[in-house]
Amino acid sequence: MSEDPSSLSRVVLDILKPHIPTLVDFCKEISKVKGVKKVNGLVVEVDAETDSIKLTVEGKDIDFEELESTVKKLGAAIHSVDEVLIEG
Amino acid sequence: MFKRFKRVLRYSDSAEYPRRYAVMNAFDGVITILGIILGSKLLGSAEAGQIVAAGVGALIAMGISGASGTYITEMAEQERKIKELQDAMLTNLEGTILVRAHREAAVISALVDSAAAILAGLLAITPYFLTVAGYLSEMIAFYSSLIISLSLLFILGVFLGKVASQSLLFSGLKALGIGCLTLLFLLLLNLIL
Numbered sequence: 659m660s661e662d663p664s665s666l667s668r669v670v671l672d673i674l675k676p677h678i679p680t681l682v683d684f685c686k687e688i689s690k691v692k693g694v695k696k697v698n699g700l701v702v703e704v705d706a707e708t709d710s711i712k713l714t715v716e717g718k719d720i721d722f723e724e725l726e727s728t729v730k731k732l733g734a735a736i737h738s739v740d741e742v743l744i745e746g
Numbered sequence: 747m748f749k750r751f752k753r754v755l756r757y758s759d760s761a762e763y764p765r766r767y768a769v770m771n772a773f774d775g776v777i778t779i780l781g782i783i784l785g786s787k788l789l790g791s792a793e794a795g796q797i798v799a800a801g802v803g804a805l806i807a808m809g810i811s812g813a814s815g816t817y818i819t820e821m822a823e824q825e826r827k828i829k830e831l832q833d834a835m836l837t838n839l840e841g842t843i844l845v846r847a848h849r850e851a852a853v854i855s856a857l858v859d860s861a862a863a864i865l866a867g868l869l870a871i872t873p874y875f876l877t878v879a880g881y882l883s884e885m886i887a888f889y890s891s892l893i894i895s896l897s898l899l900f901i902l903g904v905f906l907g908k909v910a911s912q913s914l915l916f917s918g919l920k921a922l923g924i925g926c927l928t929l930l931f932l933l934l935l936n937l938i939l
Contacts, residue, residue, distance in 0.1 A: 676831050676844065678759045687843075707834030733844035735837055 665719035666693070668743035672702075673711050675734035681711065684732055688713065691728050693720040712740070751854060757847035758824065760855070765909070767859040769902055771812055773921075775867030776902075778804050780895045780928050783871070787888055788936040794877035794884050801874070805867040813860035820852035870895040892929075899925040 675684060685697040695717035703710040715725065729736055755761045782801050786792035792800070828848050832839050839845050873890035876882040882890070903921025907914040 674835065676835060678844070679757050683756065707831065731841075731843050733831065733835065733839050733842040735835060 664744045664746050666722055666742065667718055667720065667745045668714070668716045668741070669720065669722065669725070669739060670741035671713045671715070671729075672737040672740055673713050673729060673734050674737055675709050675711060675732065676707060677709060679732060681709070684711075684734070685713075687728060687732055688715060688725065691715075691721055691724045693717045694725070710737075714741075754847045754850045754854060757844060758827075758851035760824075760848075760851040763820065763851070763855045764858040767812075767816060767855055768862040769906060771808070771859050771863040772866035772902055773899070773924075774808060774812075775805060775863035775865070776870050776895050776898045777925065777928055778808065778863075779867045779870040779891070780925060781932070783874075783888060783891050783895075784929060784932040788932050789939060794874045794887060798871065798874045798878055801867065801871040805864050805871075808867070809860040809864045812863055813856045816859040817852055817856035820855045821849070824848040824852045866898055870898060896922055896925045 679687070681699045681701060685699045688694065689697045694715055696715070698714040698716075700712045700714075701709050702712055726736065755764065779801050782804065783797060786797050786800075825848075828839060828845055831844065870891055873882055873887035873894070877884055877887040900918040900922045903918040904914045906921070907917025910917070
């Protein structure tokens with residue numbers, strides 16, 4: 659069986675997170691996920707207790723399961739996966 | 747370890763609580779020792795060993811009471827914050843770094859509360875340890891302890907002034923004033939009794 663050469667190199671997520679951790683701390687934790695080289699966080703909406711952010715994660719062969727698990731561990735929730743780039 | 751503490755306090759938004767507890771309880775520790783040494787000198791005739799025993803006993807009691815009281819109080823506050831967050835996120839946050847950080851913050855506050863009182867008080871009573879060990883006379887121990895206590899109060903006041911971005915000298919003198927009030931009160935008692 660041949661190895662699957664495709665790798666997840668970019669994903670854009672719509673995330674709901676509490677104010678703490680801050681966007682900086684949040685993105686720093688995401689950057690520790692396997693395969694992640696670049697993280698861009700953009701605040702879309704702010705309310706009393708939460709922020710809605712657009713998180714763009716780029717790298718090579720990003721471990722999406724670890725990414726999901728890290729977002730959850732930080733007390734945030736992925737509302738939707740808005741963009742995916744797979745490179746062969 | 748220190749980096750981990752900072753992260754816990756940042757993730758639980760609790761950075762100011764350990765600072766508050768540290769200053770409050772360092773104050774308590776120093777004033778308690780000040781009261782013991784002044785009381786035994788002006789109102790009684792306790793020996794150095796008895797002063798050390800009373801001082802250490804009081805500090806241990808303060809440490810245990812401070813740690814347990816603060817832990818119970820802070821844990822209740824942190825659980826309330828966790829519940830508010832869960833209501834806002836519409837999800838159970840158990841097992842997340844956030845919830846762990848909130849609960850660890852309560853432990854950190856309790857430890858700081860206890861350690862601040864004990865360490866500050868021990869610093870103030872150190873000259874009497876030296877007297878018991880035979881290195882200092884009781885008279886020198888009394889005045890040294892008094893100077894250390896009042897200096898610690900001044901330093902705590904200066905620290906608070908820095909935190910509040912106010913005049914450091916004024917804040918230091920304010921805190922020193924509290925120590926002097928204790929001294930004055932006991933002097934008055936000495937005159938009456």
